[in-house]
Amino acid sequence: MHLPTRPPSRAWRRAALWLAASTLAAAAHAEKIGTVDTAFQWIGRDHDILVEAYDDPGALGVTCYVSRARTGGIKGTLGLAEDRAEASIACRQTGPISFPKPLRKQEEVFSERMSILFKRLRIVRMVDAPRNTLVYLTYSEKLIDGSPQNSITAVPVDRATPIVLRP
Template identity: 70%
Template sequence: MKLQILACAALTLCSTTVFAEHIGSVDTAFKLIGPDHKVVVEAYDDPKVAGVTCYVSRAKTGGISGGLGLAEDKAEASIACRQVGPVSFPAPLKQQEEVFNQSLSILFKKLRIVRMVDQKRNALVYLTYSDKLIDGSPQNGVTAVPVDRNTLIPVKK
């Protein structure tokens, strides 16, 4: 019974995961059985800002547990968000909002990306970090995308 509850919880978490576009990866450690440990690079298009994509690099655990999807990936991640086309805003943005999250383990650990609006500098600031149900990680990464002064960022009041 406990195994069934655990499986249902895992499926629920997996179903809410944001899928990133895989850009590439490099192996960091050879594993005799299962996939190697690696660093993966993924792209996330900001769903509320046309023309901005965030690139995140993060560790992906290999081995038997990694191959089965049971491993807990490390909390370290790096982020770089860039203007990849004309920037536009279909609707006003919240001052601060989580725009992506991705599961890093079968239960309770997520990589999160939060967008913040820096109105004074007319820029979008993106922060990546991981959290866990009990104890998150202070390791984080930050990047900013300047927006042309002629295009004011609309913010919800």
């Protein structure tokens, strides 16, 4: 017996698309480059600055280096602390740049949790087509109140390698 099925609601489709986009953005993983201690903690790890590298999956040959503060102590060690909403970014050409598929004019390429619940570090790639340049912005987002603190960097792409945009 075949039961008729209803097409998914618009809200369900939006939720599925959001989940898929979040999964893709999180799929690019960070490679830890190093840390610098900033404050000693008697119990748990020290407060520190973490430096990580992210290879852009949409622009092969581009790596973004992000530095951000991490809270230590008991809460930080257990993953319960909320890290500060401060980060810095520098993206560089680390190999021949190529594009496996056309890029969106603007899209989130990386996202990482900064607190147990509601805070995320986000990295957005924008394409400056007239200058054939990739622009990367990092900022933190909180469910209720995001932070205006941000950092930006740009990677010029040789004109012999045009950046093709999705229609």
